[in-house]
Amino acid sequence: MEITLESPLDMHLHLREGAMLRQVAPLSARHFAGAVVMPNLTPPVDSLERLRAYRAAIMEAVAPFTFTPWMTLFFRPYPTATLAAARDEIIGVKLYPEGVTTNSAGGVRDLEAVEDTLAAMERLGIPLLVHGETHGFVLDREAEFLPIYARWAKRFPRLTIVMEHITTAAALELLERFPNLAATVTVHHLLTTLDDVAGGLLQPHLFCKPIPKRPEDRAALQAAALRAHPRLMFGSDSAPHPRERKEAAACAAGVFSAPVALALLAGLFARHDALANLQAFVSDNARRVYGVTPPARRVRLARRPWQAPERYGDVVPFYAGQTLEWQVTDVEP
Amino acid sequence: MEITLESPLDMHLHLREGAMLRQVAPLSARHFAGAVVMPNLTPPVDSLERLRAYRAAIMEAVAPFTFTPWMTLFFRPYPTATLAAARDEIIGVKLYPEGVTTNSAGGVRDLEAVEDTLAAMERLGIPLLVHGETHGFVLDREAEFLPIYARWAKRFPRLTIVMEHITTAAALELLERFPNLAATVTVHHLLTTLDDVAGGLLQPHLFCKPIPKRPEDRAALQAAALRAHPRLMFGSDSAPHPRERKEAAACAAGVFSAPVALALLAGLFARHDALANLQAFVSDNARRVYGVTPPARRVRLARRPWQAPERYGDVVPFYAGQTLEWQVTDVEP
Numbered sequence: 001m002e003i004t005l006e007s008p009l010d011m012h013l014h015l016r017e018g019a020m021l022r023q024v025a026p027l028s029a030r031h032f033a034g035a036v037v038m039p040n041l042t043p044p045v046d047s048l049e050r051l052r053a054y055r056a057a058i059m060e061a062v063a064p065f066t067f068t069p070w071m072t073l074f075f076r077p078y079p080t081a082t083l084a085a086a087r088d089e090i091i092g093v094k095l096y097p098e099g100v101t102t103n104s105a106g107g108v109r110d111l112e113a114v115e116d117t118l119a120a121m122e123r124l125g126i127p128l129l130v131h132g133e134t135h136g137f138v139l140d141r142e143a144e145f146l147p148i149y150a151r152w153a154k155r156f157p158r159l160t161i162v163m164e165h166i167t168t169a170a171a172l173e174l175l176e177r178f179p180n181l182a183a184t185v186t187v188h189h190l191l192t193t194l195d196d197v198a199g200g201l202l203q204p205h206l207f208c209k210p211i212p213k214r215p216e217d218r219a220a221l222q223a224a225a226l227r228a229h230p231r232l233m234f235g236s237d238s239a240p241h242p243r244e245r246k247e248a249a250a251c252a253a254g255v256f257s258a259p260v261a262l263a264l265l266a267g268l269f270a271r272h273d274a275l276a277n278l279q280a281f282v283s284d285n286a287r288r289v290y291g292v293t294p295p296a297r298r299v300r301l302a303r304r305p306w307q308a309p310e311r312y313g314d315v316v317p318f319y320a321g322q323t324l325e326w327q328v329t330d331v332e333p
Numbered sequence: 334m335e336i337t338l339e340s341p342l343d344m345h346l347h348l349r350e351g352a353m354l355r356q357v358a359p360l361s362a363r364h365f366a367g368a369v370v371m372p373n374l375t376p377p378v379d380s381l382e383r384l385r386a387y388r389a390a391i392m393e394a395v396a397p398f399t400f401t402p403w404m405t406l407f408f409r410p411y412p413t414a415t416l417a418a419a420r421d422e423i424i425g426v427k428l429y430p431e432g433v434t435t436n437s438a439g440g441v442r443d444l445e446a447v448e449d450t451l452a453a454m455e456r457l458g459i460p461l462l463v464h465g466e467t468h469g470f471v472l473d474r475e476a477e478f479l480p481i482y483a484r485w486a487k488r489f490p491r492l493t494i495v496m497e498h499i500t501t502a503a504a505l506e507l508l509e510r511f512p513n514l515a516a517t518v519t520v521h522h523l524l525t526t527l528d529d530v531a532g533g534l535l536q537p538h539l540f541c542k543p544i545p546k547r548p549e550d551r552a553a554l555q556a557a558a559l560r561a562h563p564r565l566m567f568g569s570d571s572a573p574h575p576r577e578r579k580e581a582a583a584c585a586a587g588v589f590s591a592p593v594a595l596a597l598l599a600g601l602f603a604r605h606d607a608l609a610n611l612q613a614f615v616s617d618n619a620r621r622v623y624g625v626t627p628p629a630r631r632v633r634l635a636r637r638p639w640q641a642p643e644r645y646g647d648v649v650p651f652y653a654g655q656t657l658e659w660q661v662t663d664v665e666p
Contacts, residue, residue, distance in 0.1 A: 138532040199471040202540040202584035251535035
């Protein structure tokens with residue numbers, strides 16, 4: 001069994017900087033024709049100058065692959081002129097509530113105070129990408145944020161709002177209510193629940209934010225992805241940390257899935273007789289939601305078991321050392 | 334502010350064997366006059382011969398402190414004669430469903446098949462101690478086990494059944510329904526929720542089974558402990574693991590709280606103006622539930638800040654390196 005995908009896309013990706021960027025970027029660029037690159041570096045990507053330098057570093061790291069890094073600015077209350085100047089170089093602005101995840105210390109404290117900026121983004125046609133979690137109890141954070149999504153979706157009906165890495169059935173219900181909402185979902189939230197993280201021995205390499213939720217949440221996410229809900233896009237949220245930051249007294253949040261994501265998705269869709277919908281989930285939906293055209297690159301996968309590496313450098317990937325049913329067999333560079 | 338406790342007791346304790354036993358047993362024996370010792374060693378304590386040898390090793394390790402290790406047998410479908418022979422040397426039999434926690438591989442697979450043994454224990458007056466979790470989703474395991482407690486409590490009305498390390502408001506509700514049910518609660522379940530384990534950076538040293546639950550569960554547990562519910566007993570479930578088994582790719586379950594438990598309890602009870610109930614919670618309730626008399630030893634605590642050690646040997650304790658408001662100031666050996 002085989003499938004050929006046209007320009008698979010990863011609509012939520014952490015590429016880091018420096019040596020880590022050089023290590024992980026080619027792994028994404030090999031399988032994906034483009035990706036939405038998150039701006040939560042230290043310091044964050046919050047100026048065009050920094051964004052251009054980061055984009056150049058990424059382009060250098062991904063060679064020889066043809067790969068489009070769709071850049072994002074870290075949300076600030078930017079003046080309209082700044083947003084207008086940035087518009088052609090960004091795919092959106094990423095909003096983090098303060099302190100909710102890795103390198104979000106400079107995020108937004110007062111979610112009411114952002115609305116002038118959102119209005120400007122709406123006028124300029126710049127999408128808003130959101131890490132939608134409150135500071136509440138860990139299992140409730142996403143659900144508690146949903147009213148904020150609803151408020152913005154209603155108030156800014158022409159603003160495209162992307163609910164990033166959704167993890168709950170409730171988020172999918174909200175997606176139905178507003179046509180200007182879209183969402184990304186990761187492969188690890190399609191495949192794991194809190195049971196996988198903490199039900200047996202504790203698994204730091206599966207620990208991420210938002211934390212995976214209940215089996216019924218995963219079932220709802222799977223169902224929406226498998227039927228290729230037109231506003232649900234694949235976004236890996238692949239987030240590498242060196243092993244010593246994971247197997248530690250305080251473990252950083254993030255699952256490194258980039259090199260195994262497509263193979264795992266093909267396996268999931270194949271097991272559910274939904275391979276015909278994979279193209280939409282990993283590429284077409286994103287093109288339509290964002291109105292982007294990726295470079296044309298075919299990626300072929302086949303049902304042929306292989307063992308995922310235990311490590312990529314000092315990063316332990318999702319499914320490390322495990323046998324995957326499907327693999328990427330052929331890529332156009 | 335000071336308090337003197339008469340023979341504090343830890344009604345759920347893991348003392349391990351060998352070097353670890355020799356390291357941790359004195360830390361318990363310094364603060365507690367007695368403890369219920371769990372039998373889930375490898376292999377389990379499931380014969381009188383092994384139990385006597387383990388008891389002797391404990392007595393050797395706790396010298397010079399006067400300390401009663403109340404021994405438990407690992408649940409098997411023991412013949413009545415075996416139970417009758419063991420009765421005077423054990424405080425109870427500890428039942429683990431198979432595979433639910435550390436060293437429970439030899440536990441019970443068929444919970445219906447145990448009832449002959451429970452009937453014999455009821456006749457002989459031997460309490461049943463239970464790790465009450467199913468194999469369901471990690472957050473539901475205790476709640477799913479409650480009907481089994483209810484069934485046994487009803488079927489064996491003269492059998493004392495101790496629900497070990499309860500973590501939910503629902504377990505406390507069940508406690509009200511059957512007078513032959515009792516329960517232990519740990520200090521870490523009184524002080525933490527899932528937020529502490531996985532809400533920020535992941536904290537392997539706070540990872541235990543059952544996993545801490547929601548804020549409302551913790552609130553219910555605190556309320557019951559602070560009013561010294563007469564069938565709720567302190568049991569630390571203190572479970573040391575060497576650091577390399579915690580800060581690892583797969584982290585063992587267990588919080589090592591023995592050396593800080595009494596100080597943390599005093600702080601908790603003091604903050605809630607409930608110090609007058611601490612004696613019942615850490616000693617008197619257990620004496621009444623089990624009908625035991627511990628050695629007479631006074632332990633004095635005072636409100637005097639101190640910093641908990643970062644390590645005891647290669648074990649990282651609960652509240653490692655943090656400042657505790659209360660401390661044990663004086664112990665009778």
